[in-house]
Amino acid sequence: MTRAPLKNPLIAIIGATGTGKSELAVALAQRYNGEIINGDAMQLYEGLPIITNKITVEERKGVPHHLLGCIGLNEPTWVVGTFVKKAIGVIEKIRSRGMLPILVGGTHYYTQSLLFIDALATTKDSDPLAEAQDFVPDLAAKYPILNESDERLMEELEKVDPVMAMRWHPKDRRKIQRSLEIWLQTGRRASDMYAEQREAKLANTGNASDSDQGLRFPSLVFWIHAETETLRERLDRRVDNMLARGLLDEVASLDGLLRSNASADMPIDETKGIFVSIGFKEFRPYDSAIREGSCSEKELSRMREDAVERTKIATRQYAKRQVRWIERKLMSGLDDARSGDSLYLLDGTDVSAFNSSVVEPAARLLDDFLTATPMPAPSSLSDTAKSMLQVNQSRQGTTAPQNWIRERCQLCDVT
Known part of the structure; x- marks a missing residue:
């Protein structure tokens, strides 16, 4: 299907740590006049290039990198709202120079929040918690319930928002707290807000120039994947x-x-x-x-x-969590936004063939994307792409609140 002419495209590169995301980003930036935006929470911190696995100056090959080493070591990690606001500002400056913004990093909830128009994770005007998240201690002081035990928090959430209470594991304190914070700060249930957001996305039938059906910008997402043992x-x-x-x-x-x-x-x-x-x-x-x-x-x-x-x-555990996020969150989000064909998996298992199996296919796809040329089906790129991308087929629709079900955890024997 022919796409509408692109305006303000964004390229995102995701994948587990160690798969070559930065290498691909630099290669594409060199070919397409790109500038790179860091989307890794730890790499926001200044110094410590080894612990944070920052790309070296030599490896950058002269390509400008943004949001890299920009906050002090004693500062808190940016909340999602802060990252999105900063990243959008950088993207606008990159575009003002006629360059292509390329987002790369392993903190996938940063990436997802930037990719999607999300009422709960964009700016302070649209995020009822964005301002509160910048002042967490004050929020807890204002609402003492947030300091209570996991069991007490869940009891309270079951009272005010039983739908969200059913969704979260009883020991997932952070998510339970966030759902309660939404209720305390806005007087509205998080489940209602998510439902409204989902309906708005599904009702959006515009083309790429009209936010690409739930995406903030017309976006092309490259997922570099490597076989587990390798x-x-x-x-x-x-x-x-x-x-x-x-x-x-x-x-x-x-x-x-x-x-x-x-x-x-x-x-x-x-x-x-x-x-x-x-x-x-x-x-x-x-x-x-x-x-x-x-x-x-x-x-x-x-x-x-x-x-x-x-x-x-x-x-290794971190790498697994990154892949799970892509499979369970990002792919479902793209499907909900009717943008599943924006995600292309590239097989980076063989490092010696990285150029032929990752860089060149990505470049061909990016050529098509930028010139509004019809693009191949994501599952057609390779057997790996076909098998990995089909994993999400059985999950379609599970993000809808009416489809949430409570299961028994085999680790703690709690429903």
């Missing part, structure tokens, strides 16, 4: 490489910041922000043992091996 080995090697490049120096530096602030009676919440990055929390006990000199060489060796293994496990 990616596991690749990620394990990356952790080893991080150690060789100086990971422990960055761990010591970050730990020093915490200790310095604590000594100055200005403690930093180490359960948030950069301090929860993979690698720091796993190696911190080992770093402390070295600094204190209280352990034998044998004990230190054991602690180091344990930290390495835990870092590798955490990295």
Whole structure:
């Protein structure tokens, strides 16, 4: 089907950590006069290039990168509303220069919130919680119920919004709190707001120039995917490489910041922000043992091996969560917005064939996209694309509130 002429296109590159997202972004930016916008929460922080896996200056190959290393280490991670507002500002500036904006990063809820026109995650005018999220302590003080136990929070949510209470796991405190916050701040049920949002998306039958049926901009999304075992080995090697490049120096530096602030009676919440990055929390006990000199060489060796293994496990788990988000959230969102054909999976399993299996297919698709040429079906690119993209077929419609069902959790035996 021929697309309407494109206006203000956005390219997004998603996928698990270690699949080559930044490499593809740079390659496309070089060919199509692009500038890159970072969509990784940890890479917003200044410094610490190893812990945050920032692309190096050499790897950028002269391509401008934005929202990279732009906030201090003691600052909180940006809430979604802040990221979207900042990113839109950057996109507008990129377009004013006649360049193509390319969003790349592993924090997929950032990506999804930017891609979609979402009444709950855009600006402060359209997000009843955006302002409150910037001042979480004040919000909790204003509404003491938010400090109660998980069980008490769920009881309250069941009273005010039973539909959302049915959706969340009883131990998912963050999501339960957010649903309660919406009720407390607006006097409206989150389930009603989501339903209205869904109906608005489904009612939108305009073309790409009219927000592309739920998308904020006409968008082309590339998902770089790698076979699980191959990616596991690749990620394990990356952790080893991080150690060789100086990971422990960055761990010591970050730990020093915490200790310095604590000594100055200005403690930093180490359960948030950069301090929860993979690698720091796993190696911190080992770093402390070295600094204190209280352990034998044998004990230190054991602690180091344990930290390495835990870092590798955490990295693999993070990669799995990223893929789950794409499958369960992003793909469903695109289907709801009738934009499922905007997502193309590229098989990045074979690193030696990255150019032929990822870069070149992406370039051909981008050519078609920018010139309004009819594009191939996403599932036709490869057997991997066909199998992975069909995973979502059985999930179509499950995002509608009337289709939510409560199941029994096999881990905690709670319905």
